Amino acid sequence: MSVSFADIEAAAARLAGHAAETPLIESPALNDRLGCRVLIKAETLQRAGAFKxxxxxxxxxxxxxxxxxxxxxxxxxxxxxxxxxxxxxxxxxxxxxxxxxxxxxxxxxxxxxxxxxxxxxxxxxxxxxxxxxxxxxxxxxxxVPAFDDPHIIAGQGTAGIELVRQAKALGANLDLFMAPVSGGGLLAGTSLAVRHLSPSTDVVGVEPTGFDDTAQSLANGERLEIKPTGRSYCDALESPAPGKIVFPILRKTVSGMADVTDAEVAEAMRYAYTTLKLVVEPGGSVCLAALLAGKVPLARPGSTVAIVLSGANVDPAFYAQVLAGEA
CATH class of the missing domain: 3.40.50.1100 (Rossmann fold)
Structure with a gap:
């Protein structure tokens, strides 16, 4: 089974009027801190609070x-x-x-x-x-699988079509696109869309430290299943292996991978709240965390980077601990 750009376009037609077209936002403060232009696809504002x-x-x-x-x-x-x-x-x-x-x-x-x-x-x-x-x-x-289904992948890819169109409206040519990775449905769908519409754009996936099954699989050229020894703040990103349908797509579209620690995730959540004025759950903040921690060499000075903040469904008590610097 495979997924094509035409499948993503068909999904976009089905979703029209039902899914929110989430905004692509920009923060001068974030741009100044990182020395590059960062465009943020706020799937935190999607219906049900996430791209899913x-x-x-x-x-x-x-x-x-x-x-x-x-x-x-x-x-x-x-x-x-x-x-x-x-x-x-x-x-x-x-x-x-x-x-x-x-x-x-x-x-x-x-x-x-x-x-x-x-x-x-x-x-x-x-x-x-x-x-x-x-x-x-x-x-x-x-x-209905969470990620390893061609219809699911195509649906997630609609965020990529929106993102490229919105970036062009802002006069931006994307050097780099980043998305969170668990089983890989979001990264597979959006990377297909982005690479089709903007072939020169590099793609990076971001995982929690200790849950780097996609990075290991890509490095080895075959799907690997890991056995995590602990948990992550990113409860939404704890899949032990990339999907069977997903993995061949990622091998074709992904330029690199990064991973982030719980401490880096918490810092990104605080930054999103204080500077971007956005509530972001742990798994949804990993791309921002990777940029803030300097873990993405492809995010070069002067480049234009687009990232997905994928969800806002965070436990209130845990979120309060994060904002207070206690997590």
Missing amino acids: FRGAYNRLVQLEGEEKRRGVVAFSSGNHAQGVALAAKLLGMPALIVMPSDAPAVKVAATRGYGADVLLYDRLTEDREAIAAKVAAERAAVV
């Missing part, structure tokens, strides 16, 4: 008849859960989401608030994919 709504809606809107009546099952730590739940609500179909019991409470509450059923599991002892498959079989429902 794009892929979820593009997948669900193509269901019809019995599939629509029986509904969908998904597994997610939060943002995909909310995207699927909202898309299902808008399209009038049932949804059940398998979520880890330690997922941020704000994400669980929002998922339920969109009308989805939530089934909690222990991420240390249980297999979420197996649980989702069992429930889907019982309900004869469609499983």
